[in-house]
Amino acid sequence: MRLDLLKSLNAERAARRAAILVTALDGSEQRLVPEAEAAADPLAGELLPRFRSGKSGVIEAGERSWFLTVQVPPPRLVIIGAVHISQALAPMAALVDLDVAIIDPRTAFATPERFPDVPLVALWPDEALAGLPPLDAYTALAALTHDPKIDDPALVAALRAGCFYVGALGSRKTHARRVERLMQAGLSEAQIGRIRAPIGLDLGAVSPAEIAVSVLAEVIAALRRSGP
Structure with missing residues (x-):
């Protein structure tokens, strides 16, 4: 994980805000999607349910494979x-x-x-x-x-x-x-x-x-x- 993404993820965690780290399995792309911005993300249909379930995992979208690392605050x-x-x-x-x-x-x-x-x-x-x-x-x-x-x-x-x-x-x-x-x-x-x-x-x-x-x-x- 890039250092800037790690810092951003830790900041979201400290503030009890949910976020998902989106990683292309081919290594071409990685981004952090805070919950407040998820609806505008290209993978919104996959991300939004993950904030409810809290479960990380692999998805297939746009002919690519992605790993979603889901961080939600403990309820x-x-x-x-x-x-x-x-x-x-x-x-x-x-x-x-x-x-x-x-x-x-x-x-x-x-x-x-x-x-x-x-x-x-x-x-x-x-x-x-x-x-x-x-x-x-x-x-x-x-x-x-x-x-x-x-x-x-x-x-x-x-x-x-x-x-x-x-x-x-x-x-x-x-x-x-x-x-x-x-x-x-x-x-x-x-x-x-x-x-x-x-x-x-x-x-x-x-x-x-x-x-x-x-x-x-x-x-x-x-x-x-x-x-x-």
Whole structure:
């Protein structure tokens, strides 16, 4: 790999931006394609799905063979609320290689005993998010406290950051009130419309563990089907 391409690739990695190194197998060409520029690339039809799958590999295009070295940031799941659903969701998310963090200012809930081996931030979301890596297009956020004082600031931050998934616990009636609050906070209808509420795929889930399964399934679908 050329030194200039390596430096550019490392810069994209450090900034949690996805990129694909495109290498002609005949050795005639090599270029780095950042995700923001992929749609204009001659191989866009091959590159764009790779940002969703995260898989490198050989392709055939234009009567030539290419190797695509795909670099995507590790996907993250930020959970708002150290609740029963979170106790099931956090370990399941880790099993599918999501980096997990839990935010909840209620120290009676956010304890290492309830969440072993999970990063806990016992602060209000505004303060907690300021101390974590910035929310981005490879971050999912699930708001689970059912408390507007805790959930709403996190939802605002996630929607403004363009997180690939934003979900919130609550009934349709609860969400209607949430929509009114978020509009008053300055979010557009299009932004608010990205919230998955009620959260999770409609599996008929009842228990906290079943709801956690439905949430994780929805997160994976958002990551792999539609992409960040």
